[in-house]
Amino acid sequence: MPSQIKRLLVLGVIIVSLFLLLKFLMTPVSFGQFGHYRGLALDEIAAHPVKYIGSKTCIKCHDTIVTMKNEGYHSDIECENCHGPAYKHNKTPKKVKLFKPDSREFCAKCHSVNLARPEKAITQQKINKHHPGKKCITCHNPHEP
């Protein structure tokens, strides 16, 4: 074998082994465990904290009002949908108080007239004409509308 071919071969072997070494060093642990990605990423994403804890947690303390809501028109609405996420309130109920929406705009997000809203699905009011200036909650109890 000519010497230049030998030298080329040696160079080739060095390049390939360097590539394999770098690949070994740079591939993260658990890459390719389930597919072409880091298997550990699944656990990392699953470890994110839950913020909306659900009305099943609320009812443990606020049983009267949650039961009242569950028997009315708003039964399908989660408590946190209006009051905001309760994960902090659940840990320190005295320190963290939840949001109590009382503005007309808040109710209007669902109840203002819009042709795109299915008529039968939801009660709709012309917000400019239906007792303007008054807060909705002075007449309507949001937990028993």
Add this chain to the structure above:
Amino acid sequence: MTNKKENLSRRNFIKYAGITAGTVLVSSAISPFNAVLFAANKPKGKGVWYGIAIDIEKCIGCGSCAKTCKIENDVPQEPFFFRSWVEQYTIKKDGTIKVESPNGGIDGFTQSVPANEVQKTFFVPKMCNHCSKSPCVQVCPVGATFESPEGVVLVDENYCIGCRYCVQACPYGCRYVHPVKNVVDKCTLCFHRLKKGLNPACMDNCPTKARISGDLNDPESAIALFISTKNVYVLKPHLNTGSKLYYNALNQEVR
């Protein structure tokens, strides 16, 4: 004529038969790699395989889904970063179509077109379609975005290099670059909630229960019944993305 008869000699007959048989054999052997077949077939998996169903007839456009999604997943509050949002489509009597989504629907919708000009109007909640043949997964150069064994398309934020290739590839516009982390972020179908046995935050907080998610492999699940009993359609079916977000009563104008 004489020539054709000569061609039908025994030697030629065997030759042509061999070529035909060989072509059939080879093409059947490479069919798993066929792009068209790949996109048209369902993956044969076992266990939970998540899909989403949205009933447009039930959506009231309150924006609860968009609002809860932002809070649950720490999505930046600026009005151009969304994992989930709502659009209002208004088809006017003159045939023009207006699509609007003020702050993703979080602050609610006000009907901007006068009632006498409206031919038809409806809300379309949008989110990641969790495609089974995701274009975004296929283009990722490092394997940072992937489809989990449960059929949820996720981004590994510790491995993403922020090249934005997947943002370009997604035909539904469901990805954005997180302004602080500088990596791509998208809907995870609340993977952290699914793993704890909860529903995604947007589904739990939908006041009319217009959106559901569940196991497509279970024929008794609510989503399987939804798909089999209603007239469902996916967005951009011609792109063969294998979308698993099924809409009931979807208008053909929706893009």
